[in-house]
Amino acid sequence: MCKVCCSRKGPTKGKAKLQTYRVGIPMERIAIDILGPLPLTDRNNKYIMVVADYFTKWVEAFPLKDQSAETVADTLVTDFVSRFGVPKQIHTDQGRNFESNLFKELCQLLGVDKTRTTPYHPQSDGMVERFNRTLEEMLAKVVDSDQKNWDKCIPLVMMAYRSSIHESTGHSPAEMMLGREIPLPVDYIIDRGELNTEKTLHSYAQDLEDRLRIIHESAREKLQIAGERKEKLQPKCQRLVL
Numbered sequence: 001m002c003k004v005c006c007s008r009k010g011p012t013k014g015k016a017k018l019q020t021y022r023v024g025i026p027m028e029r030i031a032i033d034i035l036g037p038l039p040l041t042d043r044n045n046k047y048i049m050v051v052a053d054y055f056t057k058w059v060e061a062f063p064l065k066d067q068s069a070e071t072v073a074d075t076l077v078t079d080f081v082s083r084f085g086v087p088k089q090i091h092t093d094q095g096r097n098f099e100s101n102l103f104k105e106l107c108q109l110l111g112v113d114k115t116r117t118t119p120y121h122p123q124s125d126g127m128v129e130r131f132n133r134t135l136e137e138m139l140a141k142v143v144d145s146d147q148k149n150w151d152k153c154i155p156l157v158m159m160a161y162r163s164s165i166h167e168s169t170g171h172s173p174a175e176m177m178l179g180r181e182i183p184l185p186v187d188y189i190i191d192r193g194e195l196n197t198e199k200t201l202h203s204y205a206q207d208l209e210d211r212l213r214i215i216h217e218s219a220r221e222k223l224q225i226a227g228e229r230k231e232k233l234q235p236k237c238q239r240l241v242l
Contacts (some may be wrong), residue, residue, distance in 0.1 A: 047064040
């Protein structure tokens with residue numbers, strides 16, 4: 001990707017020092033960002049709307065034709081809220097689409113607490129920034145030479161990302177969200193053993209609940225340690241509450 005690669009290879013911008021938020025359940029607090037403009041695809045998509053969960057690190061990436069407030073709000077409700085429910089808090093930058101009356105009214109209607117970056121810390125959301133760079137790098141490896149099919153590549157690229165262990169939690173986003181790993185083609189090439197078909201629905205539900213509890217407790221401990229480590233490295237005067 002010519003344009004994408006150029007921006008991707010540029011110098012890494014400094015991280016803003018902000019107060020660490022404590023999140024403890026899936027989709028409690030999410031971040032939304034718009035990546036682009038990217039090369040226009042055959043489907044007339046030019047942007048990517050990124051929605052990332054702070055706890056599970058599960059990320060959704062939606063190709064967009066434009067980044068208007070109407071498009072962003074419609075995509076959020078139709079493609080995200082309809083599948084994952086309403087988050088408690090949404091964090092964004094100060095883009096006009098997120099600061100519009102339409103988006104603010106949508107958050108009020110849904111009962112969502114809306115937070116944003118500050119003028120002095122416009123790049124305060126390091127989690128989304130890191131994912132955006134990762135997504136650009138992954139897409140750059142699989143797109144066609146004319147760069148017009150990046151939107152078609154997103155689903156499988158996201159599958160690969162969600163199946164990878166996240167450093168801050170020690171688990172993959174898939175395991176954090178689903179309580180299990182996503183089966184990949186290689187899993188069927190390598191013998192995984194016989195499937196357990198004797199479990200009842202009740203026993204499966206109980207096992208899943210127990211597994212998710214263990215996974216989430218482990219992730220909370222790792223996230224707390226990581227947060228405390230970051231807080232020690234930044235002066236108190238530079239900690240901000242958004």
